[in-house]
Amino acid sequence: MQPLNNEIGKIYQRPWGSYQTLALSPGYQVKVIIVQPNGRLSLQKHFKRAEHWVIVSGSPTVTVGEKTAVYRVNQSVYIPQESKHRIENLTHEVCTLIEVQIGDYLGEDDIVRFEDIYGRDSHAR
Numbered sequence: 001m002q003p004l005n006n007e008i009g010k011i012y013q014r015p016w017g018s019y020q021t022l023a024l025s026p027g028y029q030v031k032v033i034i035v036q037p038n039g040r041l042s043l044q045k046h047f048k049r050a051e052h053w054v055i056v057s058g059s060p061t062v063t064v065g066e067k068t069a070v071y072r073v074n075q076s077v078y079i080p081q082e083s084k085h086r087i088e089n090l091t092h093e094v095c096t097l098i099e100v101q102i103g104d105y106l107g108e109d110d111i112v113r114f115e116d117i118y119g120r121d122s123h124a125r
Contacts, residue, residue, distance in 0.1 A: 005024070005106070005107055005108070006021040006024065006029070006031075006108065007021065008021050008022070008023065008024055009021070009022075015039075015118040016035055016036060016039030016040055016041055016089075016118070017033070017034040017035045017036040017039045017089075017094075018033075018034050019031045019032065019033045019034070019099075020032050024106070027102065027103070027104070028100060028101060028102050028103075028106075029100075029101040029106045030098065030099070030100050030101075031098070031099045031101070032096065032097075032098055032099075033053075033087075033096070033097050033098075033099050034094060034095070034096050035058070035060060035087060035088075035089040035094070035095040035096075035097075036089065036094060037089055037091060037092050037093065037094065038089065038090070039088070039089045039095075040086070040087075040088040040089070040117055041086055041087050041088070042086065042111075042113040042114070042115060042116035042117075042118075042120065043063065043084055043085070043086040043113070043114040043115040043116075044084065044085065044086065044111050044112060044113050044114065045082055045083060045084050045085065045111075045112050045114075046081065046082070046103070046110045046111055046112075047081070047082060047110055047112075048081070048103045048104055048105035048106075048110045049081060049101045049102060049103025049104075049105065049106055049110060050078070050079060050080050050081045050101070050102050050103060051078075051079040051085070051099055051100065051101050051102075052076060052077070052078055052079070052099070052100040052102070053076060053077040053079070053087070053097045053098070053099050053100075054074075054075075054076045054097060054098045055071045055072060055073055055074065055075050055076070055077075055095070055096075055097050056073060056074075056096045056097060056098060057073060057093075057094065057095060057096040058073075058089060058091060058093050058094060058095030058096060059071065059072055059073075059091055059093075059095070060087050060088060060089050060090075060091075060095045060097070061087070061088045061089075061090050062077050062085070062086070062087050062088075063084070063085060063086045063087075063088075064077060064078075064079055064083055064084075064085045065083050065084060065085075081103065084114060086115075
């Protein structure tokens with residue numbers, strides 16, 4: 001079971017790749033997220049936080065709401081609170097992004113999954 005709050009510096013392995021929290025303070029969290037080739041995060045939303053992503057390597061396909069587009073290095077994506085979103089790496093190279101979460105609650109249990117190719121259940125409260 002995943003902890004509700006992440007530890008700074010710890011690398012968390014996931015079926016699609018990994019993430020590491022770089023900073024964690026009241027109101028914000030900063031992560032580096034690595035998505036392996038053919039990795040696909042769940043189509044999800046969060047109730048208590050918004051996210052900002054900056055692509056630092058690769059060319060991920062990103063869905064926010066009803067819009068899906070391919071992003072390149074140095075482009076950014078804003079995910080408003082409660083917006084459905086997903087990142088997919090449909091390429092043969094690793095994709096890396098920096099994620100900044102902003103909100104009143106940053107626990108890993110603030111997620112609703114609508115689709116997940118790895119069979120994980122939604123567990124938002």
